[in-house]
Amino acid sequence: MRLTLHTDYALRVLIYLGLQQEGRLATIREISQAYDISRTHLMKVALELQKRGYIEAVRGRAGGLALAAPGAAVNLGQLVRELEPDLALAECMGGENRCVISPDCRLKEALHKAREAFIAVLGQYTVADLTAPGKRAAALRGHLQIINL
Template sequence: MKLTNYTDYSLRVLIYLALKKPGELANITEIAEAYSISRNHLTKVIHELGKMGVIHTIRGRRGGIKLALPPEEINIGEVVRKTEDDFNIVECFGDGPSRCVISPICGLKHVLNSALSAYLAVLDEYTLADIVKSPFDYRALLGMEQ
């Protein structure tokens, strides 16, 4: 399974924000530049992360973005579930009729469903804090002040 860019960017934004000092704000431009990602793409991602309640967005001249929760409370599996729009890894996982002729008896669907469940279960074992255990190294790679 391949995560969408949307989910990838969502996780990158959360990682970046987790590297900031408590209460320190980031802005879309600095995150976009750190990752070499389009500012327009990040605007949509940040809007959705705000709606999810994992980040706070503060408007105005001195505004910015920060985590709404401690990194220990942001579950990676939950973020992936909320940012991915399609877990139908094969056609027969969808809601509509399948064009696959073996679909009624196929054992592969069960295997793939188990694999998907295991994939998400592993992601559920990790929080944002688990991901950013080496903040110094992350900050260096992202060009952030130490």
């Protein structure tokens, strides 16, 4: 099982924003530099997150991005379910199933349960869980060179 880069980057953006001091806006440029990923791709991710209500974007010279709700309200399972509605673990779970044993195979049922368990485990976590104050959050800030003034 593998999440798309789009979802991976969405999670990274939310983590980055969750590490910011309350009220501080982060720019696409600084997030892309922190993770060393494409600004263009991050822009698409940010637009999707904004459209879905996960982040707020402020335009202009002093603009940037911030979480739209407290990190504790941003559930990772819900986000992944929204961004990966067709999370197919095998061909039989996708739209173009050409597997000849599919009508009588129980693998699809097992994989469906595994996918649901994966989403359920993610559903036990929020952005706040990933960015909670402590050694790990401090280390993340250091890796990403986040300075909260």
